[in-house]
Amino acid sequence: AQSVAQPEDQVNVAEGNPLTVKCTYSVSGNPYLFWYVQYPNRGLQFLLKYITGDNLVKGSYGFEAEFNKSQTSFHLKKPSALVSDSALYFCAVRDDSGNTGKLIFGQGTTLQVKP
Amino acid sequence: KAGVTQTPRYLIKTRGQQVTLSCSPISGHRSVSWYQQTPGQGLQFLFEYFSETQRNKGNFPGRFSGRQFSNSRSEMNVSTLELGDSALYLCASSSGQGGAQETQYFGPGTRLLVL
Numbered sequence: 001a002q003s004v005a006q007p008e009d010q011v012n013v014a015e016g017n018p019l020t021v022k023c024t025y026s027v028s029g030n031p032y033l034f035w036y037v038q039y040p041n042r043g044l045q046f047l048l049k050y051i052t053g054d055n056l057v058k059g060s061y062g063f064e065a066e067f068n069k070s071q072t073s074f075h076l077k078k079p080s081a082l083v084s085d086s087a088l089y090f091c092a093v094r095d096d097s098g099n100t101g102k103l104i105f106g107q108g109t110t111l112q113v114k115p
Numbered sequence: 116k117a118g119v120t121q122t123p124r125y126l127i128k129t130r131g132q133q134v135t136l137s138c139s140p141i142s143g144h145r146s147v148s149w150y151q152q153t154p155g156q157g158l159q160f161l162f163e164y165f166s167e168t169q170r171n172k173g174n175f176p177g178r179f180s181g182r183q184f185s186n187s188r189s190e191m192n193v194s195t196l197e198l199g200d201s202a203l204y205l206c207a208s209s210s211g212q213g214g215a216q217e218t219q220y221f222g223p224g225t226r227l228l229v230l
Contacts, residue, residue, distance in 0.1 A: 032215070043119075043205055044221040051215040090158065094217070095171075101146050101209050102171050103219060105158040 002027045004091045006106035013081045013113055021076040021109045023091030032094040033074045035065055039087045050074060081113045119208045119222035127228045133194040136225045138206030140187050146211030147189035148219060149181060152203040164189050165211040201229045
């Protein structure tokens, strides 16, 4: 069964510092991995996805993610955090059995960026 | 292109009632997926519709049902509401073709409160 795990419930970082939000995955085939962000009382916004190829994926709002096959990780990163980045972040893997669009989400990590 | 729209945005119902939520996908998208988000269980997949057919289903009781129309708009119905059905219900839209390019885009959600 496919799954993702986000080991940290909350990450705190000072504005201007680099940030990392961690995600590990378990898949049986090709990993289609995603990061989404959710602001209060809003839906999920797509940030980026890993398909195959480059291990460093660039996405929206200056975010990027590093895919590491040996460590089965897909960590979200940003070189310089903004207060406005404070939100709930979800890592997800797509269940590609049977050509479905089902996403399996991690439990989410709250990012708090302090001025 | 307009994004995914969901109506209504907020609903208050009482136990035993039923509710219908609506989702209009991005123009040209043929797949609509539904997710339930609660603080305790996180984001859970309900079902996916593609070309008016249910393509996949999560582990929810039969009180949760859905359908998709020929214009790809989808509705989700919950009958005999329980207090535990209080949640944010998110709809996601995608092309439905699967493969590397498949990305789900989410609507703002419908927040359901069951009293």
